[in-house]
Amino acid sequence: MPEPTKSSANDDGRGCRSKPNYLRRFAQTVHLKYAKLGYHYLVSHALYLLLPAGAAASARMSSAGADDLLFLCSALSVFLSAALYFATRPRAVFLVDFACYKAEDRQRSSKADYIERAKLAGTFSGESVAFQEKVIERSGLGDTTYLPESIVRIPANLCISEAWKEAEAAMFGAVDELLAKSGVKVKEIGILIVNCSLFNPVPSLSAMIVNHYKLRQNVASYNLGGMGCSAGLIAVDLAKHLLQVHHNCYxxxxxxxxxxxxxxxxxxxxxxxxxxxxxxxxAAVLLSNRRGDRRRSKYQLVHTVRTHKGGDDLSYRCVFQHEDPAGRVGVALSRDLMAVAGEALKTNITTLGPLILPISEQLLFFLSLLARKVLRMKGLRPYVPDFKLAADHFCVHAGGRGVLDELEKNLRLTERQMEPSRMTLFRFGNTSSSSLWYELAYTEAKGRMKKGHRTWQIAFGSGFKCNSAVWRALRTVDPRAEKNPWTDEIDGFPPGPG
Structure with missing residues (x-):
């Protein structure tokens, strides 16, 4: 094709200057969600933008001798804008306190105990026992994790009555401790959310809590099932939305x-x-939207971001419950799990990043995008923001050593930042959706949580989902005044020299 002349490239035929091609290409690369984030930012900060403008306009009209009515209208518009902002802004959600369940010592299961129990079960082949021994040695689990009493016994007693006992022990143990720590009465609880992925009996687990603690009759009760290890953050996100419409509520x-x-x-x-x-x-967590609870609460919820990749068949089936050829039910973990988790994480942090990253990192990311998409510098690697600047503490779901290794690499986190997740996996194993709270308890027990610190919780779950929550500490947590599952043994972690 002949090279266009200067006039044909910049003139639209009507004597007007049109946008250069590179500007049009740039406009096409800007994702809609960034425009939405800018829109939400402007709306959320409208008060701060309108007040100076309104004040300046009022002062100018007054000095110019403008009519008093015009001045009053201007002042009224500023007042109404401020009133509208305060009336429509989201209610703050506070985390008053939380508690984690610690099982009885008789339920401890070392790696050697686990393998011995597998040999005595009588259902595993020699190859299956050897495979389990190989997996558990590389899993990142230590020798002090807990199994249900139904499995610790030999032979195992896998029945629904034992499942009820396991559920009661975990839930009642965590809730009893939480109520004692917070001082909140059960009749003050207006919303109840229980999540358990694989056990969904009738009546529901949430009904069990209502019955056991005699919650009030108009409690808003929810039971989340089948949502995997990230369901804890889904429950927090649901609570956040419910607390926008239920006033003065726990x-x-x-x-x-x-x-x-x-x-x-x-x-x-x-x-x-x-x-x-x-x-x-x-784990049990107590949330509140009461303004008076701000002073005694530990954290304030800053952001929640949920990502669901279930529209993709590979993601949907990477964690799947079904029967094997012999008719035994189990949850299969696909070989594609790590790749699927990586894609879900990438999507999640792309949304969350602009909300929590400092402007300096966002600018570097934008310049990298500009160079690659607009200037066609294809040899340039995408810029990976420094997420260590976005949060002071990280609670990554302790799903397994491989998952933690991958996230440490992708987010470029330090050993200290990954320590709560690795120690939780080592001490308690994969406790599914509650693992994030054991990790936060570890950070508190180490005396690392200071006022103003931000904590980023990241969890993965079947479906496939990646969810995030960001909390801001409202006060410095004194480990000497706190009781949590790490209190009596925190000095031994991390284990080994130093």
């Missing part, structure tokens, strides 16, 4: 998993991995 969130009825006794290797990783655990 919300109790309970996150746990149940192992008894989901212990796999077959020889499908993709299903045996779950046996090697999942252990007993549970």
């Amino acid at each position: 919300c109790l969130v309970i996150s746990m998993e149940n192992i008894t009825l989901n212990w796999y006794l077959g020889n499908d290797r993709t299903m045996l991995v779950s046996n090697c990783l999942f252990r007993v655990g549970g």
